[in-house]
Amino acid sequence: MTIKLLTFDLDDTLWDVESIVHRADAMMRDWIRAQHPGFVEKFDFRDFSGLREAVLRERPDIAHDFTQQRLEVLRRAFVQGGYTPAQAELAAQGAFAEFFRGRNTVEFFPGAVPALLELRRDFDLHALSNGTADIHRIGLGHVFSRHFSAISVGAAKPDPRMYLAALAAAGIAPAEAIHIGDHPQQDMAAAAAVGMNTIWLNRHGRSWPEGLLSPDAEFADFSELPALVWRLSSRS
Ligand SMILES: [Mg+2]
Known part of the structure; x- marks a missing residue:
């Protein structure tokens, strides 16, 4: 045939992919530092790994969806840093956009x-x-x-x-x-x-x-x- x-x-x-995601993650963190300095004073970036584990554990419905997983981690991080849910949503979308820009530069x-x-x-x-x-x-x-x-x-x-x-x-x-x-x-x-x-x-x-x-x-x-x-x- x-x-x-x-x-x-x-x-x-x-x-x-590993080097690309690593670089995109660094771009996202730089963006957060520049755009949300007040949040960075209250939130330790090392807490991202605990939030990621929690999302993986608590949201099996998005196990196949890396975009939703990353957005959910970001939302929780911004809320943990004192943002309202609405503020956290906006900030998470902005941070994700920067990650996605890096992720698609291969x-x-x-x-x-x-x-x-x-x-x-x-x-x-x-x-x-x-x-x-x-x-x-x-x-x-x-x-x-x-x-x-x-x-x-x-x-x-x-x-x-x-x-x-x-x-x-x-x-x-x-x-x-x-x-x-x-x-x-x-x-x-x-x-x-x-x-x-x-x-x-x-x-x-x-x-x-x-x-x-x-x-x-x-x-x-x-x-x-x-x-x-x-x-x-x-x-x-
Ligand atoms: Mg492959």
Whole structure:
């Protein structure tokens, strides 16, 4: 069967997410210090981790939604610092906007964008992410025809819903799609479980975890990806 759709994970597949979130968090804290100096006198930033644990514990309804989790932590922080709920809401939205600005300023892995542009000529491309990246702000709005996230489908990978949503939107069978991602469970095993082909980004030469069905192919550098896609496409 010919391959028609390529679905891509985003975080840690197209860019390193830890450094981006770390920098976005620092930008957000700088913004809070500059815009809310009175609050900073009363609130210790080290208390953020306790608030985060409380939100994770008390709000399982937003377990898949990192945006709502972060907003809820910020609201609680501002209330703890003496703000009324209305003031805290406004301040939380402002702080989050600054975080989101940093979160969507990414450094792509070498060769990632050229590979996407090349593949886009022959295949439909969807983005499938558990994270909160905004493909339009990042500059990939013209590359992906659709973007599914844990927030938009209401469940995070490895739950099959994101994969099924992409296949349904494209109107194709699972065997006509390849999922490309870095995570053995969330990306590779989950996509294989719904019947999709899989290509694993293994940048650091890790060995495949025991007990998981192996991916159909793997690569370490994006220059290798287009040829792998064509190989799977002609094989199937
Ligand atoms: Mg990832």
